[in-house]
Amino acid sequence: MTQHMLLLGHTLLFSGNPLSQNWEDTVSIDSTGGVLIKDGHIAEVGSADALRKAYPTAQITDYGDALICPGFVDAHAHYPQTAIIASWGKRLIDWLNRYTFPEEMRLSDPDYAREIAGRYLDLTLAHGTTTVSSYTTIAPHSVDAIFDAAATRGQRIVAGKTCMDRNAPEGLRDTAQSAYDDSKALIDRWHGKGRASYAITPRFTPTSSPEQLAALGTLWSERPDCLMQTHLSEQVDEIAWVRDLAPHARDYLDTYEEHGLLGDRAVFGHAIHLEPREIDQIAGSGASIVHCPTSNTFIGSGLFDMAGLAARYIPIGLATDTGGGSSFSMLRTMAAAYEIGQLRGTPLHAAQLIWLATAGSARSLHLHDKIGSLAPGFEADITVLDLSSTPAIAQRANNAETIWDQLFATIMMGDDRAIQDVWVGGKKRT
Structure with a gap:
């Protein structure tokens, strides 16, 4: 017994x-x-x-x-960026090109991917984080690496192959078809096995063509039990880039919505500079938003409207967004959320901060009946x-x-x- x-x-x-x-x-x-x-x-x-x-x-x-x-539940992170956390002083697009993409290229080596996956989970566990939702790279073995490392440690994990078929280095681009095929195979291999959950993961509209977004929307319609995670409205220059790439779209969210990538199991990271229509659509769909405060200040993205979005009853999680975020610690992330609330005139109480880092994040990942x-x-x-x-x-x-x-x-x-x-x-x- x-x-x-x-x-x-x-x-x-x-x-x-x-x-x-x-x-x-x-x-x-x-x-x-x-x-x-x-x-x-x-x-x-x-x-x-x-x-x-x-x-x-x-x-x-x-x-x-x-x-x-x-x-603690970290609802949005990039484990491949572990080694480049706290790299100096770039805005989002420059930061991706100078630091993120070269480091993600290194994870084309399966041994290095396994090393970083284990290092990342050990660092987060040391800071009290027991569940994480992570992006990976385009390489399927980078997904296997984080799922394997989490299973070894007994952790609950959400992850998915990060899909990109444009505006990225050649070694980090897949195709619409390979994104669908690889993601489907990974879902079959990992989703619901042990403490693992799969998230269909287009990085964001600038690096996923309409064809790739449509393919992933089709996959999600076939496997609606999976999450779908991506980025939304992190920086104003990113939004301008999306507007140039998709001039027909009503707004940034519409570039996902038109391809079936909006629903109650969608998880949008950042969501700082939202239009009224986007807020209405997110609230109506039941989709979640994840606040990444250390990243938002470190890369100069802006001040998240916690009070306004919470008033619309949108599920909100909290996340480090490592390595754009500057700490593996959810305590530091809570502190940054408090500071951003102060700057907006809506500071959060300790009870609200600790809830966001646990039950709130679990809810954003549809794990609130299991953890948090x-x-x-x-x-x-x-x-x-x-x-x-x-x-x-x-x-x-x-x-x-x-x-x-x-x-x-x-x-x-x-x-x-x-x-x-x-x-x-x-x-x-x-």
Whole structure:
């Protein structure tokens, strides 16, 4: 018989969406809580005393004043860009040409792709991230590499072959047909196997011809259980480029919409400079948007309208967007989201930030019935935060009036030292 494991400490609990309801009514912390794990899943959540009494033979880990959270969910990343993170000072299109495309060419070597995939997942796990949705390269083996590396670590993973058939170096271009064929074969090989989910992945309109977008739209209609992830309205010069490439389109979103690439399992990264029609269409379709704050500031893209889009009940996730984003840490990403909210006059509370990095991101990836919350039946992906991980944070925590003040200090100043433990599928990472 599998032994129960009981984690004790402050437990973070969700009962709703704090972006559309009062955070006080939807997010709480039980200071004497416990999480019971069995067979890789959360069996019960409740008071420490009650769980101790009900399961006297459970193996106990007492985290004291630490905060037991759902594992962080990074809803938009580019694992092939791991080695070029924090490369100096370019706008999006120049950055792609100078740094991204040459590095992605290096992953044409399967051994290098496997090395980077493992390195990426280890770096993110060290920062408390237990699920990630990643782009790859045009090479099918780059998709295999990240799925294989995640399976080895027991992680939940979303990924897909990044398709590009124009405006990219020759070694990084496929075709409309090969994009369809390769993606279909990869779906058959990986989607729904273990903890893997496939996302059909056109990089973005500038690098996918109408023929390729149409082919991927056809594939999605054949496999609607997959996600579809791409980029949308990240920078104003990108939008101008799309307008030149597709002068007939009503807006940027229309270049996807006309090829069947808009629906409730669509996930659009960035979405900063949206037109009113685009917002209406996204809201009506049920599609998700992913906020990438460190990337948006690092590459100078703009200020995401969290409050405005949340008011339309659009599912919103949070992401590092590494390597355009400048950190592997979801704590740093939460801090950047707070800072962007301040610049827009709509700062987010710590409860809203931690929800975005867990349950919100899980919802954006249609995984909210599996991960993102501490609730019975959910997969036991858990991150434990030390709320006094450095002298600077500890002195602030010692003067905090509430645990929310303590958590906020860790969000704003924390790094991998704040990650006390990570549990993946009910197994503690060592």
